[in-house]
Structure formats: C-alpha cells, structure tokens
Amino acid sequence: DVHELVSNAEIAVRHARDQGRNCYHFYSAGMHDEIRSRLLLETELRNAMLRNEFILHYQPKASCANGRITGTEALIRWQHPRRGIVPPDQFIPLLEETGLIVQVGRWVMEEACRQAAEWQAAGLEIPSISVNLSARQLQSDTLVADVAATLQNSGLTPACLDLEITESMLMHNADAAIRTLTALKQMGVTISLDDFGTGWSNLSYLAGLPVSGVKIAREMGFGEHGDEIRRPLISAAVALAQAFDLDIVAEGVETVEQLQAARELGVHKIQGYFFARPMPPGQMTEWLQTTHAVMPVDC
Ligand code: C2E
Numbered sequence: 001d002v003h004e005l006v007s008n009a010e011i012a013v014r015h016a017r018d019q020g021r022n023c024y025h026f027y028s029a030g031m032h033d034e035i036r037s038r039l040l041l042e043t044e045l046r047n048a049m050l051r052n053e054f055i056l057h058y059q060p061k062a063s064c065a066n067g068r069i070t071g072t073e074a075l076i077r078w079q080h081p082r083r084g085i086v087p088p089d090q091f092i093p094l095l096e097e098t099g100l101i102v103q104v105g106r107w108v109m110e111e112a113c114r115q116a117a118e119w120q121a122a123g124l125e126i127p128s129i130s131v132n133l134s135a136r137q138l139q140s141d142t143l144v145a146d147v148a149a150t151l152q153n154s155g156l157t158p159a160c161l162d163l164e165i166t167e168s169m170l171m172h173n174a175d176a177a178i179r180t181l182t183a184l185k186q187m188g189v190t191i192s193l194d195d196f197g198t199g200w201s202n203l204s205y206l207a208g209l210p211v212s213g214v215k216i217a218r219e220m221g222f223g224e225h226g227d228e229i230r231r232p233l234i235s236a237a238v239a240l241a242q243a244f245d246l247d248i249v250a251e252g253v254e255t256v257e258q259l260q261a262a263r264e265l266g267v268h269k270i271q272g273y274f275f276a277r278p279m280p281p282g283q284m285t286e287w288l289q290t291t292h293a294v295m296p297v298d299c
C-alpha cells in the first residue's frame with residue numbers, strides 16, 4: 001500500500017545518504033532487516049544499562065625498564081543474557097550514534113575509579129587507571145564536572161586517572177576539545193592519545209595538545225610480527241612522541257620479539273597479550289597478588 005511504499009522509499013533514501021549522498025539505492029528486504037536489528041540492538045542497549053549488563057575488564061601495562069605495572073586500562077564488555085560476552089566494537093558505535101555513550105561512559109569512569117581505589121586500598125599495585133573516552137563525552141558540557149565528581153566520590157587521586165582520547169576525536173571543534181582537555185589536565189588528570197599513528201593527517205595539532213603520552217596503535221606494526229615495511233613508521237611515531245617528551249606505550253605487544261623491538265626503539269611501556277590479557281576484576285585481583293604481575297625484563 002501507499003504507506004509501505006513511502007516507508008520503504010525512506011529506507012532506501014537513508015541508505016543512499018549513509019553512502020555519501022548523490023547516489024541512488026533500490027529498496028530491498030535486507031535493508032529492512034538491518035534497520036530492525038539495529039532498532040532491536042538499540043532497545044537492548046537501553047535495557048542493558050538498566051539491568052547492569054555492562055562489565056569492565058582490565059588490562060595492565062608494564063614498564064619496559066623494570067617490568068612493573070604502571071597502570072591498567074578499563075575495557076568495557078556487555079554481558080548479554082543470551083549472546084554471552086559481547087566485545088565493545090559490536091556496540092560502542094551504536095552507543096555513540098544514539099548518544100547513550102555519555103551515560104554508559106560516565107558509568108565506566110565511576111566503576112573504573114571505584115575499582116582502582118579499592119585495589120589501592122588493599123595495597124595492590126595499581127599506579128593508575130586508564131579510561132577510554134568517546135567523542136560524545138569529550139563534547140559533553142558536563143565532562144569536567146563528571147570527572148571531578150567521580151574522583152571525589154571514589155577518593156582516587158587525580159594523577160591516578162588517565163583519560164584516553166583518539167586523534168579523530170579532535171577533528172570536530174578542536175578548540176573546544178582542547179579547552180576541555182586543558183581543564184582536565186589542570187585538575188591533575190593525565191590525557192593519553194590512543195591509537196596513535198592511525199589517524200594523522202595534520203601533525204601540527206600535536207604541538208598544542210595537553211597530552212602526556214601516546215599509545216602506539218597495534219595496527220602500526222608492533223602487533224604485526226616481522227613486518228619490516230612498517231618499522232620506519234613506528235620509528236617515526238616514536239621519534240615524534242620523543243620530540244614532544246611524551247610517555248610512549250606500545251599496544252598489542254604479543255611476543256618477546258615485539259617487546260625487544262619496542263625496547264630498542266625507546267618505548268617506555270607495553271600493553272599486550274605478552275604481559276597480560278584483559279581480565280575480569282576478580283581474576284585481576286588474584287593476578288595482582290601473584291608474582292605474574294611483573295614482566296620479565298631480561299628476556
Ligand atoms: P583500545 O582502547 O585501543 O584498546 C585496546 C584493544 O586492544 C582492546 O580491545 C584490547 O583487548 C586489545 N588488545 C590488547 N592487547 C592486545 C594484543 O596483544 N593483541 C591483540 N590482538 N589485541 C590486544 P577491546 O577490549 O576489544 O576494545 C576495543 C576498543 O573499544 C578499544 O580500543 C576502545 O577504543 C573501545 N573501548 C573499550 N572500552 C571502552 C569504553 O569504556 N569506552 C569507550 N568509549 N570505548 C571503549
């Protein structure tokens with residue numbers, strides 16, 4: 001009928017728009033399924049928040065110099081009642097699109113700070129906790145106040161909180177983002193540039209950024225064992241970070257060869273399966289209580 005025809009045409013239009021406009025698309029039943037499953041996912045995500053289905057796993061970082069833990073990153077997972085543990089790349093994009101990420105991200109920060117303060121109070125070695133921010137959170141007017149409130153509620157020292165942002169988050173409204181980051185830095189919180197090396201087109205932005213460290217993306221090659229072609233890229237990224245006196249973390253270090261390569265290049269810290277995989281909090285507590293919590297430095 002007319003209704004169905006118009007509604008299907010709108011679906012086709014939406015597809016054409018998503019593909020950069022100025023093109024056409026024929027409606028197909030598959031598009032409908034896609035929209036239905038998206039709507040279903042959105043509803044499920046709204047419920048997930050209410051039902052406390054989000055959980056955090058923690059992945060420690062280690063110092064290349066002495067092998068000790070320098071901090072741990074909080075990584076969100078969705079404990080889905082039927083699908084089991086769902087990784088973040090399957091739901092973060094929709095959380096961002098719908099704006100739900102602001103609320104979920106606030107919970108991540110609160111829970112991560114609470115957990116870090118608890119570990120510290122128990123005498124376990126967690127010098128800092130890293131939390132990933134999303135673009136929406138960085139744009140939100142309440143971020144600075146949220147961080148201040150979270151630190152106060154958890155009792156965590158500001159210097160123990162590290163916020164990870166990505167280069168792409170600075171593409172829109174960079175001035176406002178830098179103002180927010182500067183306010184956070186003044187509070188004593190540190191800021192790291194995540195996935196460094198995957199998004200740069202304009203290097204001059206680095207000069208004015210209130211960041212204290214970079215995390216060299218796994219895609220840059222530390223995770224690609226024996227990829228000689230990428231080696232100059234990583235050296236350049238490390239040299240750039242060194243020139244700005246930034247703390248350098250290599251992500252996705254899985255093997256002893258990658259660890260050695262990272263060390264040779266002058267990377268300060270590593271995060272990756274070689275040292276530890278992301279773990280649920282209970283497992284992390286046990287791990288912190290054992291000697292595994294030190295990376296061998298003479299390998
Ligand atoms: P990221 O912040 O760059 O996190 C590192 C990702 O690399 C994690 O994936 C981690 O499990 C994975 N990883 C770590 N070491 C290794 C390794 O040695 N080998 C391999 N192959 N992978 C390794 P995960 O947990 O699936 O997270 C993916 C991304 O989702 C994160 O990338 C981050 O951008 C985003 N994310 C996770 N939690 C949050 C959150 O609470 N808020 C926001 N906004 N984003 C989050």
Ligand code: MG
Nearest residue numbers: 073132164194
């Ligand atoms: Mg990260």
Ligand code: MG
Nearest residue numbers: 194195215251
């Ligand atoms: Mg990363």
